[in-house]
Amino acid sequence: MRTKIVAGNWKLNNTKEESKTLIKDLKKAIEDKKLKNTRVIVAPTFVNLASSVKTAKKSKIEVVAQNMHQAKNGAYTGEVSAEMLKAIGVKTVILGHSERRTYFNETDAALAEKVNTILENKMETIFCFGELLEDRKADKHFEVVESQLSNALFHLKGADFKSIILAYEPVWAIGTGETASPEQAQEMHAFIRSIIEKKYTKEVADNVSILYGGSVKPANAEEIFSKPDVDGGLIGGAALKVADFTAIIKAI
Numbered sequence: 001m002r003t004k005i006v007a008g009n010w011k012l013n014n015t016k017e018e019s020k021t022l023i024k025d026l027k028k029a030i031e032d033k034k035l036k037n038t039r040v041i042v043a044p045t046f047v048n049l050a051s052s053v054k055t056a057k058k059s060k061i062e063v064v065a066q067n068m069h070q071a072k073n074g075a076y077t078g079e080v081s082a083e084m085l086k087a088i089g090v091k092t093v094i095l096g097h098s099e100r101r102t103y104f105n106e107t108d109a110a111l112a113e114k115v116n117t118i119l120e121n122k123m124e125t126i127f128c129f130g131e132l133l134e135d136r137k138a139d140k141h142f143e144v145v146e147s148q149l150s151n152a153l154f155h156l157k158g159a160d161f162k163s164i165i166l167a168y169e170p171v172w173a174i175g176t177g178e179t180a181s182p183e184q185a186q187e188m189h190a191f192i193r194s195i196i197e198k199k200y201t202k203e204v205a206d207n208v209s210i211l212y213g214g215s216v217k218p219a220n221a222e223e224i225f226s227k228p229d230v231d232g233g234l235i236g237g238a239a240l241k242v243a244d245f246t247a248i249i250k251a252i
């Protein structure tokens with residue numbers, strides 16, 4: 001059975017105290033929920049990771065990073081390594097978010113290196129990808145997604161996919177209020193599974209969790225999550241409010 005996951009990407013939001021409060025409130029809000037086979041994840045900014053890990057201890061909530069550098073160490077001012085994250089109890093890292101691709105010029109090639117670093121360190125990634133609006137309008141969305149996956153991930157072995165969570169995030173739906181319809185999400189998730197099966201095996205394809213991200217809210221979460229190939233969501237804006245995030249978790 002595939003693991004269900006609801007992950008909140010906090011982006012450049014929340015001070016140390018605000019992060020602690022949000023985690024504490026979330027802990028309370030979900031403590032009596034039956035969340036069998038469901039992971040609840042939050043991704044605070046780097047400086048608040050260590051304190052967030054402490055606050056989330058002995059709870060269902062996992063704290064993950066929003067990014068990581070591929071090098072072990074060296075002259076990379078402003079960057080953070082896998083080893084540094086592991087040392088504070090962070091085992092999972094979001095990679096390839098569209099905002100990193102757009103504003104920080106992250107390429108598929110750099111992401112392939114980052115994924116290798118994740119695996120060398122026995123960590124896990126939530127790997128994001130998705131097409132631009134112009135790609136979808138030009139009917140190139142399947143092609144774009146296939147090339148993003150193939151460039152950054154398809155050098156891996158099938159067994160490596162145990163450490164990979166995929167997050168399909170059409171860029172036109174991130175932070176815009178515009179969501180892919182549940183049918184559009186299902187269609188793309190089924191396509192992703194089919195190309196993984198073609199490249200690897202049915203077992204690898206059946207076992208990888210594929211999250212949908214892009215303006216998921218309490219009002220649309222249940223319908224999106226009801227689709228057979230959607231295993232949960234990567235949530236931006238709605239993850240900043242405990243009530244909304246809890247409602248989305250309940251919808252899984």
Ligand code: PEP
Nearest residue numbers: 174175213214215236237
């Ligand atoms: C995201 O940043 O990954 C995201 C999906 O954002 P939002 O939910 O705000 O669209």
